[in-house]
Amino acid sequence: MTPIRRMGKGYAPWLLFINEVLLLLHFSACKVPAIIVFGDSSVDSGNNNFIPTMARSNFQPYGRDFFNGNPTGRFSNGRIPPDFVSEAFGIKQAVPAYLDPAFSISDFATGVCFASAGTGYDNATSNVADVIPLWKEVEYYKEYQKKLRAHLGEEKANQILSDALYLVSIGTNDFLENYYALTERRSEFPTVQQYEDFLLGLAKNFFTEIYGLGARKVSLTGLPPMGCLPLERAMNILEFHNCVEEYNNLALEFNGKLGWLVSKLNKDLPGFQMVDANVYDIFLQIVTDPSGFGFEEAKTGCCGTGRFEMGFLCDPKFTCQDANKYVFWDAFHPSEKTSQIMSNYLIEKHLAKFL
Known part of the structure; x- marks a missing residue:
């Protein structure tokens, strides 16, 4: 029994050493060693769980098709696009949220998410639901950089930061939750085109800043056909619940x-190396021809009536049995199957150059 006890004493440090060696081998072998995520609920893997906001989804039925049926805070029945991109790049099956204490810098070294559901380019957008503004996401990224350098050393950390693929998906909330829902920005910018240009300036500043911090490979996802979101269709009574063309044209x-x-x-x-990873066309194709992609329903979400519910309004008792039949999971967010289809499209059309 004594040799076993001796072996056990040194086992944990030895295992940690092996993990570090494997980590370094991974970084040296991969063109993209990590996935780093900024944005809103389309890519938030659970940061909002750890801030005082109602914009959360860390409860059932969210996550029911995730690993072990775990509601992580992703606004989906399962995984979201960064998870599928990470897996396709041979990194890992899910990108963890930076604020989640269950993960450490060794986990974040191969992928980390700073996104916050409900946020936008505009700081005023994040104030609507008291979520993390984009500038704060950048501050968390700076903090992450310090931890990464302390963990792996300056040279290796800098290599990861420059070789990583940065996924950015943001902007829908600026229009639907801010400009069209509230009066402040509309009084300041009388035309939506003026507000677009304001956001474009903010976007330019953001990308220039993360470039200065080391980002080189960036994928920017533009706006989806947001007039076809179930919530917007539900409110489009005068046009028989068709897609809101004004919002689609704006997108x-x-x-x-x-x-x-x-x-x-x-x-x-x-x-x-920034790619314009526009999902508008593929998303609109899925919505207008759902059966062509294996779906049965595109006008409503799986949760509740599928017309208005999201977040705390998604009652497990009134949620569809098979989310794979639905383009949308709730009234605002795509199902896991839709996210996978769009991710596969983006990888093949825009991100393959980084593989």
Whole structure:
């Protein structure tokens, strides 16, 4: 029995050493060693669980199709796009939330999410639901950089930060939860085009800042056809609950401006590789031809009536049995199956260059 006890004493440090060696081998072998995420609920893996806000989803029925049926805080029945991208790049199956104390810097070294459901480019958007503003996401990123350098050393950490793939998905809340829902920004920007240009300036500042902090490979997801979200269709009574074309046209217009920004930043910032990973077209195809993608329902979500419910209004007792039949999980967010289809599309069309 004595040799076993001796072996047990040194086992934990030895295991940690092996893990560190495997981690370093991973970083040296991968063109993309980590996935780093900024944005809103479309990519938030649970940061809002740890701040005082109602914009949460860390309860059933959310996460019922996630590993072990765990409601992590993702606004989905299962995984979300960064998880699928991370898996496709051979890194890991799920990208953890930075504020989740269950994870450490060794977990975050291969992927970390700073996103916050309900936020936007505009600080005023984050104030609506008291969530993390984009500037604070950047502050968390700076904090993460310090921890990573302390964990792996300056040279290795800097290599990871420059080789990592940065996923950014944000902007929908700026329009639907702020500009069109409240009066402050509309009084300041009488036309939505003026507000678009204001957001474009904020976006430029954000991307320039993370470039200065070491980001080189960036994927920007523009706005979806937000007029086709179940919540917006439910309120479009006069047009028989069809998609709100005004919102869809706005998304197309703003995405065009984001595309221009991507081209400009790639030209102006040496070594910057930013892709315009626009999901508008593929998302609209899924919504208008759901059966072509294996869905049965695209007008309502799986949760409750599927027309208004999200967050705490999603009652497990009134949720569909099979979310794979639905394009949307709740009235605002896609189902896991939809996220996977869109992620596969983005990887093949825009992100394969980084593989």
